[in-house]
Amino acid sequence: MTEAFLKILDDNRIEYRLNEPMKNHTTFKIGGDADILISVTTEEKLRRVTASCREHQIPYMILGKGSNLLVSDEGIEGAVIALDGVFKEICVEENTITCGAGVTLSKLCTVALENSLSGLEFAYGIPGSVGGAVYMNAGAYGGEMKDAVDEVVYLTDSGRIASYQGDALHFSYRHSVFCETGEIILFSKYKLHKDDPVLIKERMDDVMDRRRSKQPLEYPSAGSVFKRPKGAFAGTLIEQCGLKGKTVGGAQVSEKHAGFIINIGGASCGDVMELCRVIQDTVREKTGFELERELIRTGR
Numbered sequence: 109m110t111e112a113f114l115k116i117l118d119d120n121r122i123e124y125r126l127n128e129p130m131k132n133h134t135t136f137k138i139g140g141d142a143d144i145l146i147s148v149t150t151e152e153k154l155r156r157v158t159a160s161c162r163e164h165q166i167p168y169m170i171l172g173k174g175s176n177l178l179v180s181d182e183g184i185e186g187a188v189i190a191l192d193g194v195f196k197e198i199c200v201e202e203n204t205i206t207c208g209a210g211v212t213l214s215k216l217c218t219v220a221l222e223n224s225l226s227g228l229e230f231a232y233g234i235p236g237s238v239g240g241a242v243y244m245n246a247g248a249y250g251g252e253m254k255d256a257v258d259e260v261v262y263l264t265d266s267g268r269i270a271s272y273q274g275d276a277l278h279f280s281y282r283h284s285v286f287c288e289t290g291e292i293i294l295f296s297k298y299k300l301h302k303d304d305p306v307l308i309k310e311r312m313d314d315v316m317d318r319r320r321s322k323q324p325l326e327y328p329s330a331g332s333v334f335k336r337p338k339g340a341f342a343g344t345l346i347e348q349c350g351l352k353g354k355t356v357g358g359a360q361v362s363e364k365h366a367g368f369i370i371n372i373g374g375a376s377c378g379d380v381m382e383l384c385r386v387i388q389d390t391v392r393e394k395t396g397f398e399l400e401r402e403l404i405r406t407g408r
Contacts, residue, residue, distance in 0.1 A: 109144050113164045120156055123147040128188070130179040130407075133171060135235055137328040137371055138380065139179025139407065142188040145171075149193025151294065155267045158292070161187055162265070169406065170292055172237030173212060176244060176330050180407025181377045191239065195294065200225075203300050204258070209239025209293045213246070216298075217312060226303035227256045229311040233319045235331070239293040243286045244402075245279045249315055254279035259297040262286070269294070282335055282402055324362040327370035333384065334367065334399040343367030345397055349390050356383040369403075381405065 109126065117124050124146045130139030148154040161168040167186035171177075195208035198216065200223050207216055217232040230251025234241065242260055245253050254277070261271045278285035286293060319325065334342035346352070346366040354361045358375030361383065362368040369383055380403075388399050 109166070110164055113160055113166060116156070116160045117146065120153060122153055122157060130174075130184060130188070133188075133190075134174035134177050134179055134330070135328060136174075136178055136330045136375075136380070138181075138375055138377055140181050140183030142184040143186055145188045145190060147190045147192045149195075151194070151263070151269065154189070154191070154263060154292070154294075157187070157189060158263070158265075159267060170209075170239070172210070172240035173235060175234075175236040176240060176402065176404055178330060178377055178380055178403055178405045180405070182408035184407045191237075195239075203302060205298045205300065206295055207238055207298075208295055209237060209242070211238045212236070213238060213241050220298075220300060221305055221308050221312065224302055224305045224308070225300035226308050226311075227300040228298065229308060229315060231256075232312040233316045238296055242293055242296050243284055244282050245284050246282075249318065252279070256298045256300065257296055258299040260286075260293055261295040261297075263292040263294055265291070322365055324364040324368050324370050327362070327372060328375075329362070329368050329370045330403050332367045333369050333401060333403045334387075335402045337397045337399060340395075340397055341367070342399055345391050345395050345399070346387055349387075349394050351387055351390060354383065354386065356380075356386065359383045361387065377405070377407070 124144055126144050127141045128145035130142050131137050146157055148157055168189055171188050171190045191210035195210035198207040198219050213231045213234045213236055216238055217228045220228045230249050234246055241253050259271050259273045263269055336342055343366045351361050352366050353363050357379030358373050359379035360370050360372045362370045369380055391397055391399050
């Protein structure tokens with residue numbers, strides 16, 4: 109990391125930490141050090157940091173809750189940028205909620221409940237940030253982010269702030285326009301509808317109960333590892349192939365839900381990737397289905 113780049117951060121009072129262990133910032137609890145972790149609290153500071161990264165040829169990535177992320181054992185070259193400050197704020201106006209990309213999905217759902225607003229119950233308990241959920245069009249139990257998102261404000265590479273609405277968001281299964289453009293999600297807006305908070309709470313509790321009963325929440329993981337193939341379910345295919353409990357190093361196919369790979373202790377990125385390869389090869393050989401990773405691998 110160049111002295112000139114660090115001076116820009118210092119001059120702008122932007123918080124950062126060098127050689128930050130990424131295992132502390134992912135739900136998998138796996139990953140080597142990032143060269144630098146930068147916390148930005150305003151749009152202007154984010155604009156300055158990204159512009160400075162480009163000027164000094166420093167690669168950068170935006171970090172949410174790290175819930176769908178597998179970081180290399182060798183860490184991440186360049187800057188990891190965490191959204192804080194205004195990006196963790198929520199504003200409610202009648203039936204509309206606007207929130208920063210750094211807000212957790214569970215917090216967004218709780219605020220909706222507190223304001224008797226329905227439409228986000230499906231997302232309760234998804235262990236990610238709003239920005240990451242919009243980016244991947246996260247979904248569960250019959251709902252997806254596309255069902256609730258009305259508008260997304262983003263930052264372009266040139267430092268311009270703009271927004272997408274409706275079809276321009278290109279939402280599809282685990283996909284949005286941001287997967288194509290790489291633009292940085294800043295805020296998102298949700299148009300919801302009024303409902304009895306008792307009924308909203310019942311639906312949220314039902315979703316959480318189903319998660320607890322079916323998913324291995326007691327272990328570090330990154331949620332569902334593979335996308336749903338057309339005409340089948342990844343977890344069912346993996347279970348049918350007799351892979352429940354299959355272990356490579358500290359990584360294991362969950363006995364509770366075969367669609368999850370869990371860290372049973374000291375798992376490395378290499379362990380997880382090798383287990384993914386074994387699963388994909390076995391499922392292809394025995395069923396003919398090709399499993400595509402939903403899990404994002406990043407780093408050196």
